[in-house]
Amino acid sequence: MSDLILHNYFRSSASVRVRAALNLKGLDYSYTPYALLLNEHKSEGYLGLNPQGLVPALEIGKKAVLTQSMAIIEYLDEAYPKPPLMPSTALERARVRSLAQITGCDIHPVNNLRILRFISDEYGVREDGKAAWFRHWAATGFMALETRLALEPETGEFCHGAAPGLADIHLYAQVLNNARFNVDPAPYPTIMRIFEACDALSAFQDARPENQPDAY
Amino acid sequence: MSDLILHNYFRSSASVRVRAALNLKGLDYSYTPYALLLNEHKSEGYLGLNPQGLVPALEIGKKAVLTQSMAIIEYLDEAYPKPPLMPSTALERARVRSLAQITGCDIHPVNNLRILRFISDEYGVREDGKAAWFRHWAATGFMALETRLALEPETGEFCHGAAPGLADIHLYAQVLNNARFNVDPAPYPTIMRIFEACDALSAFQDARPENQPDAY
CATH class of the missing domain: 3.40.30.10 (Glutaredoxin)
Structure with missing residues (x-):
């Protein structure tokens, strides 16, 4: 236990x-x-x-x-x-945290259930409008994340080097979330390459929504 | 230099x-x-x-x-x-980070300029509606922050003990932001007590918007 x-x-x-x-x-x-x-x-x-x-x-x-x-x-x-889920130097940790926070601060909190409910209840935004809101903020954040991951030399098989960590965890969860709202993955080849590397690991597979006891 | x-x-x-x-x-x-x-x-x-x-x-x-x-x-x-801006044990750091992230993830990113512009441009929300949006999410987050700070024994003169740190920095900036949108501070006595403790320090005073070279 x-x-x-x-x-x-x-x-x-x-x-x-x-x-x-x-x-x-x-x-x-x-x-x-x-x-x-x-x-x-x-x-x-x-x-x-x-x-x-x-x-x-x-x-x-x-x-x-x-x-x-x-x-x-x-x-x-x-x-x-x-x-370790974080690299060993302060500058590297700052990089990983900032990559994670693009999703953790600037995509996900803006797109979560309570916000989508609010724009529906208060502004009368319908299902297609809620999906458009989601896609707008997901694309805005992912474009910046893709640019950084593609340009920065620290990017490896995963967001930072050869092992998954904090930034990959955030990337993985957001890619799954994006799929629910039909966000086109084509503009994000680096993100999707890293997603696939994560998805090949049982630690990530076992965290997927459909593999949980309350999934329906 | x-x-x-x-x-x-x-x-x-x-x-x-x-x-x-x-x-x-x-x-x-x-x-x-x-x-x-x-x-x-x-x-x-x-x-x-x-x-x-x-x-x-x-x-x-x-x-x-x-x-x-x-x-x-x-x-x-x-x-x-x-x-130090963070306490010394992992559990304490988790507490301080989670207090900071109430603001850093769940209040501020939902209320910042780009979001307020978007609901104005896309949904025709006017100035009073934008202020209502801001106040809703600020109040939702601050009610939880107030409850935690008032109940949790680790709260001291500052969010965590007797010295300011990561959580106080987030609290301070958000209280200043709230004032611009006329968020009523009355429901948040613990937050406001900590804000005043920060505001008595030159490090916080010197960070205020009105004390910057580009202020107008």
Whole structure:
């Protein structure tokens, strides 16, 4: 019985990230699902764990409840150093964090369920308009990410060198998310090459939405 | 002559953060302004530095250009350890990062200039509607941040203990930003107490928009 409990949702992009990190570290964890479409993440019980009412949250024994996927992944990397998800120098870590944050700050939070619900409820934006919103911000961020990955010499088989890490985890989850909204992958050959390298690994495969117990 | 060049904009919230971090570290830097309202951050020259076309970016001598404010601040903390902007244990760092990311991921990127422009251009949302959008996401995030800061025993004079760090920097910049859109501060007494503690320090004062050379 693991002392790690992941509170999450199969389709949540931030949940994919944390599952991939746990898998890359070879960590066992218990899986507690929340049906976002039924607002289970807004229940009193879950708000007691995470007042922000967003998934994922990672419960660590009786010690702590961690929230925010980037913070959780950095914690896992510090607490379980092998294999590393971050490079060894401060400048390299800055590069990897900034690549991850293109998705983690500037694509995903702008495109998640609560925002799409809001533009529908408040501005009457319909399904095709919500998809257009998603694609606009995904393309804006991915164009910058593609440019950087294609130009910067530190890019290797993965975003930074020959092993997957924080930036790859973010890239992978976002590519899966993009597919749901029919974002054309053609302009992003470097991103898609790295996605395929990740997708060949069981740690990433096992983090995919369709491989979770609450998938339908 | 410093080898640090900050590419930024006086009013940008992410720029406030990096200026506060540089000031807390006592680092000298050159200030290069970009008038966002004139789209100077979308110029060919700046896109060569940062393909994402967002401020801030921190140029480090001939070595590197760092982007994404959270990544820049973590770099500064690693490269210039005194005074620390992060606590000493992995669990504490996870707490501080998650507090910062409430603002850095879930409030600010949803509320920044490009999003407000988009809902105006695409959905015809007017000035009062843009302010309502801003206040909605600021309040949603700040309610969670207030709850956590008020309940969690690690909160001290600052977000984590007795010295300012990554979470305070994010809190400070967002409170300044909220004031521009008339977000009522009354529901956030803990946040405002910490804001005042930051605002009493010259490192934060000197990072304020109105104290920059491009302010008008």
